[in-house]
Amino acid sequence: MTALELTLTGADVLLPESGVSRTDLTIAEGHVQQNRAGRQIDLSGYTILPGIVDLHGDGFERHIAPRRGAMKQMDEGIRSVEAELAANGITTAVLAQFHSWEGGVRGPVFASQVFAAIASVKGSVVTDLIPQLRFETHMLDDYAGLPARIAQWQVPYVVFNDHLPHDRLAQGRTPPRLTGQALKAGRSPEAHLEMLQTMHERKNEVPIAIETLCTELSRRGVRLGSHDDATADTRAWWRGRGVSIAEFPETLDAAEAACAAGDSIVLGSPNVVRGGSHKGNASALELIAMGLCDALASDYHYPSPRRAALMLAKGGLLDLAGAWALISSGPAQVLGLKDRGILEPGKRADLVVLEADTHRVAATLAGGRVSYMSGDIAARFVN
The missing domain is CATH 2.30.40.10 (Urease, subunit C, domain 1)
Structure with missing residues (x-):
C-alpha cells in the first residue's frame, strides 16, 4: 500500500x-x-x-467472539477491530489477550488463535497492531514452554495478572460466578473449583517461577508489566524482577512507589471519562493531577482515550498538549517506539x-x- x-x-x-x-x-x-x-x-x-497510541486494550474480544463459537474466521474479527480502532483515531494498538485459567476467550488455546490471526493480517491492515500477552501467574504448568510460545506468537509485551479469588479459596468458600466460569472453560463446576484450589495451594511455588520467567523474557528483549498493583511493596517486588511498567495501579501508594522508582504508570481512559474507577480503585483524575501518569490506555473502550484527553484539556487539569501526550507520545515512550x-x-x-x-x-x-x-x-x- x-x-x-x-x-x-x-x-x-x-x-x-x-x-x-x-x-x-x-x-x-x-x-x-x-x-x-x-x-x-x-x-x-x-x-x-x-x-493515538493505545498500549493496552481488550475491547477487541467482542469482535472475535461476539458469541461463544460464533466467530470461526478470526482474521475477519481482527479486521473489524482495526476498523473500530481507526474510527477512534488509534494508529498503534496493543491488543491485550489473556492466557488464563478462565478458559474460553481467555484460555491458552484461544490466545494462540488470536496471535496467529494478528500476524496473518499485519501486512494488509493500516493500523499498527501489537500483541500483548496477559499471563495468569498461578498457571504453573504453563511456565516451561512459555518463552518459546511468546517468541512464536511474536509477542513483544507481557503483563502479569493474578485473578485467583485467594480469599475465598483460603476460607474454603465457593468463589462467585464459579458455574459460569466453568461453563465458559468447558469444565464442570466441580472440576473448575478443584483446579482453582490446586493453583491456590501451590502459591508458594509461584515467585521462583515468575523470577525465572522474567529473567528469560528480559533476556529476549520482551517488555514486562504488572497489572493492578495494590501496594508499594507489590510494585517493589515486581520491579525487582525487571517488571518496570505498572498497569492500572489500584492505590495511591502503589502509584507513588512506581513514580519514585522511575517505573512507567499506565492508567485507564474509562476511569477518566467516568470520573472514577468502576471498581472503587484510585481515581485516574487524582493521579494525573499529582503527576502520577505516563500514559492513558483504552482498557476496554476504544473511544475513551480521545474523550479522556479532551476532557482533561477542557477541564483545565492539563493543556491540550499535555493531555494529548498521555495518549500519543507518552505511551509511545513506554513502548519504546521512538518513531x-x-x-x-x-x-x-x-x-x-x-x-x-x-x-x-x-x-x-x-x-x-x-x-x-x-x-x-x-x-x-x-x-
Missing part, C-alpha cells in the same frame, strides 16, 4: 514545541516532512493531532484529524495511509 504525499493546509496542528498553531503539515513516504510536497489539501475547520507519538519531520505520519467544533474523528492516517475517513472531509481529499 502506497503512502500519500500531501501538504495539509489551513488546520490547527499540535506540534511538539509550539503547541497548537495554524500551520502546514506535509507527509510523504509514510513520514512527516520538513518541506512542502505533493498536492495541497485545505483542512480549514479541522485540528490535526498525533495519532511516533509527535508530529515532527522524520517521525511516522500517524495523525488524527478532528472536526474543530465537535471534536469528532474525521480522518485517521497511520504511516501516511488512510485508515479511516468519514463525512465532508472526504470531498477535500478526492477533489
Whole structure:
C-alpha cells in the first residue's frame, strides 16, 4: 500500500514545541516532512493531532467472539477491530489477550488463535497492531514452554495478572460466578473449583517461577508489566524482577512507589471519562493531577482515550498538549517506539484529524495511509 504525499493546509496542528498553531503539515513516504510536497489539501475547520497510541486494550474480544463459537474466521474479527480502532483515531494498538485459567476467550488455546490471526493480517491492515500477552501467574504448568510460545506468537509485551479469588479459596468458600466460569472453560463446576484450589495451594511455588520467567523474557528483549498493583511493596517486588511498567495501579501508594522508582504508570481512559474507577480503585483524575501518569490506555473502550484527553484539556487539569501526550507520545515512550507519538519531520505520519467544533474523528492516517475517513472531509481529499 502506497503512502500519500500531501501538504495539509489551513488546520490547527499540535506540534511538539509550539503547541497548537495554524500551520502546514506535509507527509510523504509514510513520514512527516520538513518541506512542502505533493498536492495541497485545505483542512480549514479541522485540528490535526498525533495519532493515538493505545498500549493496552481488550475491547477487541467482542469482535472475535461476539458469541461463544460464533466467530470461526478470526482474521475477519481482527479486521473489524482495526476498523473500530481507526474510527477512534488509534494508529498503534496493543491488543491485550489473556492466557488464563478462565478458559474460553481467555484460555491458552484461544490466545494462540488470536496471535496467529494478528500476524496473518499485519501486512494488509493500516493500523499498527501489537500483541500483548496477559499471563495468569498461578498457571504453573504453563511456565516451561512459555518463552518459546511468546517468541512464536511474536509477542513483544507481557503483563502479569493474578485473578485467583485467594480469599475465598483460603476460607474454603465457593468463589462467585464459579458455574459460569466453568461453563465458559468447558469444565464442570466441580472440576473448575478443584483446579482453582490446586493453583491456590501451590502459591508458594509461584515467585521462583515468575523470577525465572522474567529473567528469560528480559533476556529476549520482551517488555514486562504488572497489572493492578495494590501496594508499594507489590510494585517493589515486581520491579525487582525487571517488571518496570505498572498497569492500572489500584492505590495511591502503589502509584507513588512506581513514580519514585522511575517505573512507567499506565492508567485507564474509562476511569477518566467516568470520573472514577468502576471498581472503587484510585481515581485516574487524582493521579494525573499529582503527576502520577505516563500514559492513558483504552482498557476496554476504544473511544475513551480521545474523550479522556479532551476532557482533561477542557477541564483545565492539563493543556491540550499535555493531555494529548498521555495518549500519543507518552505511551509511545513506554513502548519504546521512538518513531511516533509527535508530529515532527522524520517521525511516522500517524495523525488524527478532528472536526474543530465537535471534536469528532474525521480522518485517521497511520504511516501516511488512510485508515479511516468519514463525512465532508472526504470531498477535500478526492477533489
